[in-house]
Amino acid sequence: GAVVSQHPSWVICKSGTSVKIECRSLDFQATTMFWYRQFPKQSLMLMATSNEGSKATYEQGVEKDKFLINHASLTLSTLTVTSAHPEDSSFYICSARPGGPESSYNSPLHFGNGTRLTVT
Amino acid sequence: KQEVTQIPAALSVPEGENLVLNCSFTDSAIYNLQWFRQDPGKGLTSLLLIQSSQREQTSGRLNASLDKSSGRSTLYIAASQPGDSATYLCALSTGTASKLTFGTGTRLQVTL
Numbered sequence: 001g002a003v004v005s006q007h008p009s010w011v012i013c014k015s016g017t018s019v020k021i022e023c024r025s026l027d028f029q030a031t032t033m034f035w036y037r038q039f040p041k042q043s044l045m046l047m048a049t050s051n052e053g054s055k056a057t058y059e060q061g062v063e064k065d066k067f068l069i070n071h072a073s074l075t076l077s078t079l080t081v082t083s084a085h086p087e088d089s090s091f092y093i094c095s096a097r098p099g100g101p102e103s104s105y106n107s108p109l110h111f112g113n114g115t116r117l118t119v120t
Numbered sequence: 121k122q123e124v125t126q127i128p129a130a131l132s133v134p135e136g137e138n139l140v141l142n143c144s145f146t147d148s149a150i151y152n153l154q155w156f157r158q159d160p161g162k163g164l165t166s167l168l169l170i171q172s173s174q175r176e177q178t179s180g181r182l183n184a185s186l187d188k189s190s191g192r193s194t195l196y197i198a199a200s201q202p203g204d205s206a207t208y209l210c211a212l213s214t215g216t217a218s219k220l221t222f223g224t225g226t227r228l229q230v231t232l
Contacts, residue, residue: 004163006163034219034220042224043209043222043223043224043225044164044209044211044220044222045222046219046220046221049219091161093163093164095164095220108154108166108169109154109166109220110166111156111163111164111165111166112163113162113163114161114162114163116161
Protein backbone atom coordinates (compact mmCIF):
# COMPACT_ATOMS: atom_id res chain seq x y z
CA GLY A 1 0.00 0.00 0.00
CA ALA A 2 0.95 3.67 -0.20
CA VAL A 3 3.64 4.61 2.30
CA VAL A 4 4.60 8.07 3.47
CA SER A 5 7.88 8.44 5.31
CA GLN A 6 8.81 11.35 7.56
CA HIS A 7 12.26 12.19 8.84
CA PRO A 8 13.34 12.79 11.49
CA SER A 9 10.86 11.20 13.86
CA TRP A 10 11.97 13.54 16.62
CA VAL A 11 14.29 16.50 16.93
CA ILE A 12 15.44 18.77 19.73
CA CYS A 13 16.86 22.14 18.80
CA LYS A 14 17.85 25.37 20.47
CA SER A 15 15.77 28.50 20.20
CA GLY A 16 16.72 30.54 17.16
CA THR A 17 17.91 27.65 15.01
CA SER A 18 16.17 26.18 11.97
CA VAL A 19 14.92 22.65 11.54
CA LYS A 20 14.07 20.81 8.32
CA ILE A 21 11.53 18.00 8.21
CA GLU A 22 11.28 15.71 5.19
CA CYS A 23 8.18 13.98 3.87
CA ARG A 24 8.60 11.33 1.20
CA SER A 25 6.10 9.22 -0.67
CA LEU A 26 7.95 5.94 -1.01
CA ASP A 27 5.96 4.02 -3.57
CA PHE A 28 3.83 6.62 -5.31
CA GLN A 29 4.01 10.10 -6.76
CA ALA A 30 2.11 12.98 -5.23
CA THR A 31 1.77 16.42 -6.73
CA THR A 32 0.16 17.59 -3.52
CA MET A 33 1.19 17.01 0.06
CA PHE A 34 -0.27 18.46 3.22
CA TRP A 35 1.44 19.58 6.42
CA TYR A 36 -0.40 19.40 9.74
CA ARG A 37 0.50 20.43 13.26
CA GLN A 38 -0.81 18.80 16.41
CA PHE A 39 -0.41 20.25 19.89
CA PRO A 40 -0.70 17.95 22.92
CA LYS A 41 -4.17 16.52 23.40
CA GLN A 42 -5.49 18.50 20.46
CA SER A 43 -6.50 17.46 16.98
CA LEU A 44 -4.62 18.03 13.78
CA MET A 45 -4.65 21.46 12.21
CA LEU A 46 -3.76 21.97 8.57
CA MET A 47 -0.84 24.34 8.15
CA ALA A 48 -0.27 24.37 4.43
CA THR A 49 -0.75 22.58 1.14
CA SER A 50 2.49 21.78 -0.66
CA ASN A 51 2.31 21.82 -4.46
CA GLU A 52 5.02 20.25 -6.60
CA GLY A 53 6.79 22.88 -8.69
CA SER A 54 4.87 25.83 -7.29
CA LYS A 55 4.38 27.83 -4.12
CA ALA A 56 2.70 26.32 -1.11
CA THR A 57 -0.71 27.48 0.01
CA TYR A 58 -0.80 28.46 3.66
CA GLU A 59 -3.77 28.39 5.99
CA GLN A 60 -4.88 31.54 7.73
CA GLY A 61 -2.68 32.40 10.65
CA VAL A 62 0.31 30.34 9.50
CA GLU A 63 3.41 32.43 8.80
CA LYS A 64 4.82 31.48 5.41
CA ASP A 65 8.19 33.07 6.18
CA LYS A 66 8.52 31.02 9.32
CA PHE A 67 7.38 27.69 7.93
CA LEU A 68 9.13 27.30 4.59
CA ILE A 69 7.79 24.57 2.35
CA ASN A 70 9.59 23.19 -0.68
CA HIS A 71 8.07 20.52 -2.94
CA ALA A 72 10.88 20.01 -5.42
CA SER A 73 9.89 16.59 -6.71
CA LEU A 74 6.86 14.35 -6.98
CA THR A 75 8.01 12.32 -3.99
CA LEU A 76 9.50 14.85 -1.60
CA SER A 77 8.22 17.83 0.33
CA THR A 78 10.16 19.59 3.08
CA LEU A 79 9.04 21.83 5.89
CA THR A 80 11.64 24.11 7.45
CA VAL A 81 10.85 25.76 10.74
CA THR A 82 13.01 28.88 10.73
CA SER A 83 14.22 30.64 13.86
CA ALA A 84 12.38 28.15 15.99
CA HIS A 85 10.99 29.18 19.37
CA PRO A 86 9.63 27.09 22.25
CA GLU A 87 6.06 27.80 21.13
CA ASP A 88 6.85 26.00 17.86
CA SER A 89 7.30 22.78 19.82
CA SER A 90 4.69 20.45 18.42
CA PHE A 91 4.03 17.27 16.47
CA TYR A 92 4.25 17.87 12.73
CA ILE A 93 2.64 15.36 10.34
CA CYS A 94 2.57 15.26 6.56
CA SER A 95 0.14 13.47 4.30
CA ALA A 96 -0.18 12.69 0.62
CA ARG A 97 -2.52 11.07 -1.83
CA PRO A 98 -1.32 8.99 -4.79
CA GLY A 99 -1.78 10.62 -8.16
CA GLY A 100 -1.86 14.06 -9.68
CA PRO A 101 -4.36 16.89 -9.55
CA GLU A 102 -6.88 14.67 -11.28
CA SER A 103 -6.72 12.05 -8.56
CA SER A 104 -10.00 11.43 -6.85
CA TYR A 105 -10.80 13.16 -3.60
CA ASN A 106 -12.39 9.88 -2.67
CA SER A 107 -9.13 8.00 -2.30
CA PRO A 108 -7.65 7.96 1.20
CA LEU A 109 -4.92 10.30 2.33
CA HIS A 110 -1.85 8.57 3.71
CA PHE A 111 0.02 10.02 6.64
CA GLY A 112 3.60 9.92 7.79
CA ASN A 113 4.50 8.91 11.32
CA GLY A 114 5.07 12.49 12.35
CA THR A 115 7.98 14.50 13.72
CA ARG A 116 8.11 15.56 17.35
CA LEU A 117 9.86 18.95 17.52
CA THR A 118 11.07 20.27 20.85
CA VAL A 119 12.61 23.72 20.98
CA THR A 120 14.59 24.49 24.11
CA LYS B 121 -16.57 27.06 8.60
CA GLN B 122 -16.73 23.30 9.13
CA GLU B 123 -16.66 22.26 12.77
CA VAL B 124 -16.19 18.62 13.70
CA THR B 125 -16.92 17.29 17.17
CA GLN B 126 -16.34 13.83 18.56
CA ILE B 127 -18.12 12.37 21.56
CA PRO B 128 -17.07 10.99 23.93
CA ALA B 129 -13.63 12.53 24.35
CA ALA B 130 -12.46 9.42 26.18
CA LEU B 131 -13.86 5.94 26.61
CA SER B 132 -12.79 2.90 28.59
CA VAL B 133 -14.39 -0.48 27.96
CA PRO B 134 -13.61 -4.06 28.93
CA GLU B 135 -12.33 -6.41 26.29
CA GLY B 136 -15.01 -8.00 24.14
CA GLU B 137 -17.50 -5.18 24.28
CA ASN B 138 -19.01 -3.61 21.20
CA LEU B 139 -18.72 0.16 21.13
CA VAL B 140 -19.74 3.19 19.10
CA LEU B 141 -17.77 6.37 18.54
CA ASN B 142 -19.58 9.47 17.36
CA CYS B 143 -18.60 12.26 15.01
CA SER B 144 -20.77 15.28 14.22
CA PHE B 145 -20.18 18.04 11.71
CA THR B 146 -21.83 21.34 10.87
CA ASP B 147 -21.50 21.53 7.08
CA SER B 148 -23.06 18.66 5.15
CA ALA B 149 -21.43 19.67 1.84
CA ILE B 150 -18.65 17.11 2.10
CA TYR B 151 -16.76 14.97 -0.42
CA ASN B 152 -16.08 12.20 2.02
CA LEU B 153 -15.49 11.31 5.63
CA GLN B 154 -12.53 9.34 6.85
CA TRP B 155 -11.89 7.57 10.16
CA PHE B 156 -8.31 7.33 11.41
CA ARG B 157 -6.52 5.69 14.25
CA GLN B 158 -3.61 7.38 16.00
CA ASP B 159 -1.35 5.60 18.47
CA PRO B 160 0.48 7.77 21.04
CA GLY B 161 3.25 9.80 19.43
CA LYS B 162 2.58 8.28 16.04
CA GLY B 163 1.06 9.27 12.76
CA LEU B 164 -2.37 8.35 11.46
CA THR B 165 -3.61 5.09 10.04
CA SER B 166 -6.59 5.29 7.73
CA LEU B 167 -9.35 2.90 8.79
CA LEU B 168 -12.33 3.62 6.59
CA LEU B 169 -13.37 6.18 4.01
CA ILE B 170 -17.02 6.87 3.23
CA GLN B 171 -17.85 8.78 0.10
CA SER B 172 -20.59 11.41 0.32
CA SER B 173 -22.90 9.19 -1.74
CA GLN B 174 -22.44 6.20 0.56
CA ARG B 175 -24.09 5.43 3.87
CA GLU B 176 -21.61 2.97 5.36
CA GLN B 177 -18.36 1.10 4.94
CA THR B 178 -17.14 -2.05 6.64
CA SER B 179 -13.69 -3.47 7.25
CA GLY B 180 -13.32 -6.45 9.52
CA ARG B 181 -14.65 -5.56 12.97
CA LEU B 182 -15.15 -1.93 11.99
CA ASN B 183 -18.25 -0.39 10.51
CA ALA B 184 -18.62 3.30 9.76
CA SER B 185 -21.87 5.02 8.87
CA LEU B 186 -22.59 8.43 7.42
CA ASP B 187 -25.77 10.49 7.67
CA LYS B 188 -25.15 13.77 5.92
CA SER B 189 -28.60 15.18 6.57
CA SER B 190 -28.09 15.01 10.31
CA GLY B 191 -24.37 15.78 10.16
CA ARG B 192 -23.32 12.59 11.86
CA SER B 193 -21.04 9.61 11.44
CA THR B 194 -20.48 6.67 13.74
CA LEU B 195 -17.66 4.17 14.00
CA TYR B 196 -18.77 0.83 15.36
CA ILE B 197 -16.12 -1.50 16.74
CA ALA B 198 -17.21 -5.06 17.38
CA ALA B 199 -15.68 -7.37 19.97
CA SER B 200 -13.11 -4.82 21.13
CA GLN B 201 -9.54 -5.92 21.90
CA PRO B 202 -6.75 -4.30 23.95
CA GLY B 203 -4.95 -3.67 20.66
CA ASP B 204 -7.78 -1.35 19.66
CA SER B 205 -6.66 1.12 22.33
CA ALA B 206 -5.77 4.35 20.54
CA THR B 207 -7.19 7.74 19.65
CA TYR B 208 -9.76 7.67 16.89
CA LEU B 209 -10.19 10.69 14.66
CA CYS B 210 -12.81 11.47 12.07
CA ALA B 211 -11.97 13.89 9.29
CA LEU B 212 -14.02 15.47 6.55
CA SER B 213 -12.97 16.51 3.10
CA THR B 214 -14.72 19.64 1.93
CA GLY B 215 -14.00 22.27 -0.65
CA THR B 216 -10.98 22.21 -2.91
CA ALA B 217 -7.64 20.47 -2.74
CA SER B 218 -9.03 17.68 -0.56
CA LYS B 219 -8.15 19.44 2.66
CA LEU B 220 -9.24 17.55 5.73
CA THR B 221 -10.91 19.03 8.78
CA PHE B 222 -10.29 16.84 11.79
CA GLY B 223 -12.47 16.14 14.76
CA THR B 224 -11.36 16.46 18.33
CA GLY B 225 -10.76 12.73 18.72
CA THR B 226 -11.91 9.97 21.06
CA ARG B 227 -9.31 8.32 23.27
CA LEU B 228 -10.24 4.65 23.58
CA GLN B 229 -8.87 2.25 26.14
CA VAL B 230 -9.81 -1.41 26.03
CA THR B 231 -8.98 -3.17 29.27
CA LEU B 232 -8.34 -6.84 29.93
